[in-house]
Amino acid sequence: MESKRDADDVWLQSVENEPVQHKPNNTSTNRKRKYLLVAALVMIPVFTAAMILATKNSWQHGSTNTTTPFGLFNAAFVETASDSIPPVLGCSDGGLLFCYASLIIKHGTGGNVDGLCVPSATAGEPHNENTDSVSPSNTPKEQSLFDIVSKIGTFISLTEIQINGIPNSNEGPISSVEASSDIVGRGTAILYNGRIDGNWAGGDVSHTNEGPNEKLTVRGTIPVDSISQVIIYGRTDCCFQRMNGLAIIIGTQYYPFVLVDNQLQKYVATVFTTPQFRLFDIVSTLNTFISLTEIEVNGIPNSSNGPISLVETSSEILGHSTSVLFNGKIDGNMNNGDVTHTNDGPKEKLTVYGPISKYVATVSTTQQSRLFDIVSTWNTFISLTEIQVNSISNSIDGPISFVEPTSEILGHGPGVLYNGKIDGNMIGGDVTHTNDGPNEKLSVYGTIPVNNISQVVIYGRTDCCWERMNGLAAVVNSQYYPFLLLDAQSQKYVSTVSYSPELRYFDIVSVKSEFISLTEIQINGIQNQVAISGPILSVDATSDIVGRGTAILYNGKIDGNWAGGDVTHTNNGPNEKLTVNIAIPVSSITEIVIYGRTDCCIERMAGLAAHVGGRMYQFTLVDSNTQKYAATIPLLE
Incomplete structure (x- = not known):
């Protein structure tokens, strides 16, 4: 072979x-x-x-x-x-x-x-x-990683997007970006070209339209669950406010961007491995600037372990990062850089996030509601030491959970109004003090149903300024309940709240069937104010022979001269009357005051009476110069 x-x-x-x-x-x-x-x-x-x-x-x-x-x-x-x-x-x-x-x-x-x-x-x-x-089978596939959106629906104008702090290159981690719109035609490749040039003239800034549906969809080949941080760089030459409200959305989770470097307009969104929750918003009810140095939850000092993980701001005019609000430092001097500052306006707020599974940021375990407001119908200062509901002494269990004043010029804080202490001396530090003006008030919140309120008690200053207590009233369910003095020594006043179908009107009639010609009507000495809701809601006249209407009867003006145009005039006869519709029950009326014409026909005032709760109360002269008459009404049983 x-x-x-x-x-x-x-x-x-x-x-x-x-x-x-x-x-x-x-x-x-x-x-x-x-x-x-x-x-x-x-x-x-x-x-x-x-x-x-x-x-x-x-x-x-x-x-x-x-x-x-x-x-x-x-x-x-x-x-x-x-x-x-x-x-x-x-x-x-x-x-x-x-x-x-x-x-x-x-x-x-x-x-x-x-x-x-x-x-x-x-x-x-x-x-x-x-x-x-x-x-x-092992080739990484491009997938959608996250969207960048604007919560406030403004333009999205960026120069670079980074994932996990990795500079962009041909090898990723970003493979493409899709924009919902591109109004300047520069494309989206500039968003991941590795260049950080926020000057518009450099041509490296993208620009979407504005609107609620605008977004940037970022794609890449890395696993979505490997993303721990997204960094964006915005315009540096203009329009910094557009960066506010930007966030990424991964799945259904929302991660807001917060400022890190004002010069570069660098913002960071942290993707947390533990669930984060929106704990609360801090707002200004007066629409003023919100300028803070630190926020704490449940009195827990802030650290890297919480309880606050981030704070999102509607605006930041100083360029300070909101991380200073939970860095554990309490330095209120703006020059030291540890203070944030929003714009002023009705939409300004700070939104606080944290891991609620670890720190429970609960203000109250029960439902809170606005019980009533305390206002001054005389537009004077509201200066009190204590507020009580249904004569229940205040404690940590209520019934008052907090009080919100429109202003506090002493800096004592509204907590003194429900601490159980009745000390009307301002030196003792237990008295609050608002500004004066038509919009000043104290808003009282608590855990009890509003319809369970039958009485509101207030204690005022005892060292000064007792006259400021006159004209105070509680506004419950849009109804006005004036305070009446009970104890002059402690300056204790009581407002009775009634939910029974009581009469809420009275009539002014002439027992002599004369013309009824008046310029103003007052209840309990409370001056009428056009700017705020007073005890008088409206006045109905059986006739108006001069066509001036009845609103002039509770506009706060006392001008009895006919030529001034502030005097009404009914017909004469037995059925003529003025029906005064009021915001308070007739049982709380103690006095009705009227002012008549001063240039003529003074005799018509004689014989006028108030018909209240089925009883007649005669008006008597108080001041002939102003033609002021008053009818005293005893407290009705």
């Missing part, structure tokens, strides 16, 4: 000696095969040695995906503790030589290498010559 070497020699020799004329079309092909076969026989040992050394070296160094010599194909390895050569290309150890020879011969002649050696773990599977060095 001939050896393989002899057989090859014979085959070569027969090819060389074969007459050319027998196969004129195959001469070139046969010659190529001869040369390739010779080359293969010579190069097989060289390729085999190189393959073994390369693959063994890569495998011993822990490689799990190695390219074979000359870049012909890839080999997949499985790490083992053994020093033996692992299977290569899906070919068995015994068939390695044949595998290389077959590949070289067929590749060299333009043949297909399919089925010979497989660049994966399984031999015999089809091989695609166009396959990259990374298996398609």
